[in-house]
Amino acid sequence: MRALLLHSPSAGEGGPSKDLLLDLFRKSGFDPCYCSVKDIAIVETLGQPHDLIVAIGGDGTVTRVLTHMPDRSIPVAILPQGTANNIARSLGISGDPEALVPALRDAARRPFDIAAATGPWGKHRFIEAVGLGLLARGMAEIDAADISGQEQLVCSRRKFARLLTEAEPEHLEMTLDGKELAGDFLVLEIMNISHVGPGLNLAPNADPGDGLLDVVHAHADRREALLEWLNEGDYGEEPPVDITRAKVVEVTWAGTSLRLGDNFSPAPGAVPKLTVGLEPEQACVLIPSIDTPSANHEEGRP
Numbered sequence: 001m002r003a004l005l006l007h008s009p010s011a012g013e014g015g016p017s018k019d020l021l022l023d024l025f026r027k028s029g030f031d032p033c034y035c036s037v038k039d040i041a042i043v044e045t046l047g048q049p050h051d052l053i054v055a056i057g058g059d060g061t062v063t064r065v066l067t068h069m070p071d072r073s074i075p076v077a078i079l080p081q082g083t084a085n086n087i088a089r090s091l092g093i094s095g096d097p098e099a100l101v102p103a104l105r106d107a108a109r110r111p112f113d114i115a116a117a118t119g120p121w122g123k124h125r126f127i128e129a130v131g132l133g134l135l136a137r138g139m140a141e142i143d144a145a146d147i148s149g150q151e152q153l154v155c156s157r158r159k160f161a162r163l164l165t166e167a168e169p170e171h172l173e174m175t176l177d178g179k180e181l182a183g184d185f186l187v188l189e190i191m192n193i194s195h196v197g198p199g200l201n202l203a204p205n206a207d208p209g210d211g212l213l214d215v216v217h218a219h220a221d222r223r224e225a226l227l228e229w230l231n232e233g234d235y236g237e238e239p240p241v242d243i244t245r246a247k248v249v250e251v252t253w254a255g256t257s258l259r260l261g262d263n264f265s266p267a268p269g270a271v272p273k274l275t276v277g278l279e280p281e282q283a284c285v286l287i288p289s290i291d292t293p294s295a296n297h298e299e300g301r302p
Contacts, residue, residue: 008057058082090193103288111209126261156198
């Protein structure tokens, strides 16, 4: 089985080397070829014939692979090596490459939606979420401060908690499959997976292969409950938010920060409309079955 390894060498701390990865895949019966995600020829490489594509890195690496591969019938495996690893977490994928790689041969195949947001910038594919409101604003401020690694997760959660304490909600108007929803929102996250931003499990029951977006929203009256959930609650507990599922979401956006996956856009000069939906063709992701310790929800709490 020909396996293309797309690796982010800078992801995480103490991640696997190129030589170790090639050795692990050869020992597991694969015929691997290696490409760094920083290689300018990555899109061309993705278009070459392969039986398996392996994204080795964080959410940025996984997103780049899933949104750029021209043939979505080729299965994609994920070896999480980033900081938040929201996509892998949402799929229940965790563990070291030494355990995950041998398990890929018998891994289950799962359909995976590719989302897209259309606005003044054109069309932008994403995997995680489109965010508006205080969480998006806090993440934009941390991103601008050029903080990385585990410190970025901690600072993002603390910044979100501080904004929940001090900042005013944002007025948003939207339609979800034609049904109107408007109000003053602390949080609006149009999610394709369960985890978002600094590892927050805002949509615990999201299914990234069900053909629906999970629209997570919280009005101003949820301020205290959200703060309690962030500061005292277990991240495995149900968040105090409302969730509406929809195929197409249209938002009139005139607020502060907008997050498109890992990208941020400042407030517009005019009042544009943002349309979020799912592309008709799904990808295919492999879910290996291995015994792993439960996730530590306490790590990085504000």
